[in-house]
Amino acid sequence: MHKRTENKRAHCIVLKVTVMNTKGGCGKTTVATNLASYCASRGYGTALFDYDRQASGMRWLKARPSNLPPIHGVAAFEPPRLGITRTWQMRVPQDTRYSITDTPAGYALIDIEDRVAETDVILIPVLPSSIDIHSTADFIRDLLLIGKARAHNTRLAIVTNRTRIRTRAVEKLERFLNKLDIPVIARIRDTQHYVSAYEQGLGVHELNERDAQKDCETWTELLNWLDNDHGGFTDFEYTLLQDLTA
Ligand SMILES: Nc1ncnc2c1ncn2[C@@H]1O[C@H](COP(=O)(O)OP(=O)(O)OP(=O)(O)O)[C@@H](O)[C@H]1O
Ligand SMILES: [Mg+2]
Numbered sequence: 001m002h003k004r005t006e007n008k009r010a011h012c013i014v015l016k017v018t019v020m021n022t023k024g025g026c027g028k029t030t031v032a033t034n035l036a037s038y039c040a041s042r043g044y045g046t047a048l049f050d051y052d053r054q055a056s057g058m059r060w061l062k063a064r065p066s067n068l069p070p071i072h073g074v075a076a077f078e079p080p081r082l083g084i085t086r087t088w089q090m091r092v093p094q095d096t097r098y099s100i101t102d103t104p105a106g107y108a109l110i111d112i113e114d115r116v117a118e119t120d121v122i123l124i125p126v127l128p129s130s131i132d133i134h135s136t137a138d139f140i141r142d143l144l145l146i147g148k149a150r151a152h153n154t155r156l157a158i159v160t161n162r163t164r165i166r167t168r169a170v171e172k173l174e175r176f177l178n179k180l181d182i183p184v185i186a187r188i189r190d191t192q193h194y195v196s197a198y199e200q201g202l203g204v205h206e207l208n209e210r211d212a213q214k215d216c217e218t219w220t221e222l223l224n225w226l227d228n229d230h231g232g233f234t235d236f237e238y239t240l241l242q243d244l245t246a
Pocket of ligand 2: 052
């Protein structure tokens with residue numbers, strides 16, 4: 001475990017995970033809501049922060065049936081109500097173990113360093129198309145150079161979304177990520193189950209459809225990775241990025 005991460009975690013036992021990519025529609029809300037519901041259904045105190053004015057995360061939470069494991073929602077995009085401080089608005093219940101943050105597309109560059117500094121892990125969903133791969137490469141560069149992810153010891157990891165096995169775009173994406181030594185920690189299937197789960201306030205693992213259980217493995221693997229201390233960035237990766245963006 002990196003020293004900085006130890007310091008971060010020593011003052012706070014909550015694991016802070018931010019789902020982020022400036023590219024719109026790549027699956028940020030899908031990852032944030034499915035991860036939150038998976039953590040909650042494993043019996044862990046879970047909070048979902050929504051920084052997106054579209055409020056997709058809060059809408060999902062509103063649809064969530066009350067008999068399912070609860071998730072503490074914070075509409076972080078809203079200014080605090082009169083008489084309430086920002087700190088009070090952002091507080092989480094004491095038993096919170098996972099704090100998951102959904103962010104909007106086109107996240108302002110000025111906020112990147114704050115976000116990187118505040119979080120333990122940044123999950124980056126990527127669609128395997130050329131346009132998405134290029135804009136994600138730019139975003140990763142911003143996280144490292146502007147966000148100073150290395151200095152803050154924030155782990156970055158990729159989640160490929162709507163993956164069809166062995167398309168050329170997927171191979172290209174994986175080659176790019178290998179070069180940067182950024183781990184791909186989960187591959188999310190392209191299935192209507194994600195659309196239907198969102199509408200019902202569920203995670204895919206909470207759907208009754210039999211083949212939705214296949215998708216459970218995705219979230220088990222993702223949570224296993226989060227619970228172990230992989231990731232982190234080396235000087236070599238920084239140098240490589242500097243070269244790539246020169
Ligand atoms: N693996 C998947 N299979 C099928 N549909 C998916 C999958 N992932 C996402 N979708 C659908 O694609 C759309 C965009 O996904 P999502 O809202 O999660 O993206 P986003 O990155 O949060 O978008 P935005 O940038 O607008 O916030 C949604 O309708 C969602 O249900
Ligand atoms: Mg979203």
